[in-house]
Amino acid sequence: MDRLLYTAMSGARQSMEQQSVVSNNLANATTSGFRAQLYALRAVPVQGDALLATRTSVVASTPGADFRSGPVNATGRELDIALQGNAWLAVQSSDGSEAYTRRGDLQVDATGMLSSAGHPVMGENGPVIVPLGARISIGVDGTISAIGAGEDPESLVQIARLKLVTPDDGGLQRGTDGLFRAVPDMAGNVIPLAQNEQARLISGSLEGSNVSPVESMVAMIDNARRYDMQLKVIESADENGRQADSLLSLD
Numbered sequence: 001m002d003r004l005l006y007t008a009m010s011g012a013r014q015s016m017e018q019q020s021v022v023s024n025n026l027a028n029a030t031t032s033g034f035r036a037q038l039y040a041l042r043a044v045p046v047q048g049d050a051l052l053a054t055r056t057s058v059v060a061s062t063p064g065a066d067f068r069s070g071p072v073n074a075t076g077r078e079l080d081i082a083l084q085g086n087a088w089l090a091v092q093s094s095d096g097s098e099a100y101t102r103r104g105d106l107q108v109d110a111t112g113m114l115s116s117a118g119h120p121v122m123g124e125n126g127p128v129i130v131p132l133g134a135r136i137s138i139g140v141d142g143t144i145s146a147i148g149a150g151e152d153p154e155s156l157v158q159i160a161r162l163k164l165v166t167p168d169d170g171g172l173q174r175g176t177d178g179l180f181r182a183v184p185d186m187a188g189n190v191i192p193l194a195q196n197e198q199a200r201l202i203s204g205s206l207e208g209s210n211v212s213p214v215e216s217m218v219a220m221i222d223n224a225r226r227y228d229m230q231l232k233v234i235e236s237a238d239e240n241g242r243q244a245d246s247l248l249s250l251d
Helices: 002-027 213-250
Strands: 040-045 056-061 072-074 081-083 088-092 098-101 106-108 114-116 135-138 143-147 157-161 172-174 180-182 201-203 205-207
Touching: 002 040, 002 056, 002 213, 081 088, 088 114, 135 201
Parallel strands: 081 205
Antiparallel strands: 040 056, 072 205, 081 201, 088 098, 098 180, 106 114, 135 143, 143 157, 172 180
8 A cells, every 4th residue: 555655646746747748839830940848757666764665656757859940931020930851040148148940920019129039039140230221131041131121132231141050969958948058067057050052041931849749639638537547546545544444443
């Protein structure tokens, strides 16, 4: 009964956390460039003062993200980009550090700042600023060109170039803000990735999320049933304990 209670109790808690991960994935099934978060469970012996051979807990681990590419759809919008292959777009996170994303629905704010989901997009020389009112086009190598309002096509000039990187396998890790960062080195320092001159993108297109809504819905149902089962196990363990207490009280 002791083993039963500890396993069911920890399993119920981790099932709730797993449900939150699946729910977040499902909520981002239509988010451009979103990478599904992975979640796994494993059994470990209880440590510390409660250490007993019969006590085992369920521990959650988030091994990373699903880096498979999502579907690419043409939009015709000049500021929409889809990264090809293993290319990632560099952006500036809220703490000022460099992070990476596959989200390509770029926007220009009132100051001319080019951003992705509110994060300034990084170029070769820092955040990219474009002329207000200009017509913007983005080349396959990330080159940004602009034509001023009322000017003819011959006035097209290059104003910046997006910073595109191609990390090695396992070279990125997800942050709590949904952005990805380079894996820290042995000293714990996060060194920004170098720009890859060979990285390419598709202009006028967007990469969709790699989350499967059907698989996520099935996972949600499975987690809910597992949670209910674990609660029933806890109730059974409690009932067994009460019956054992009643038998002992007869003595």
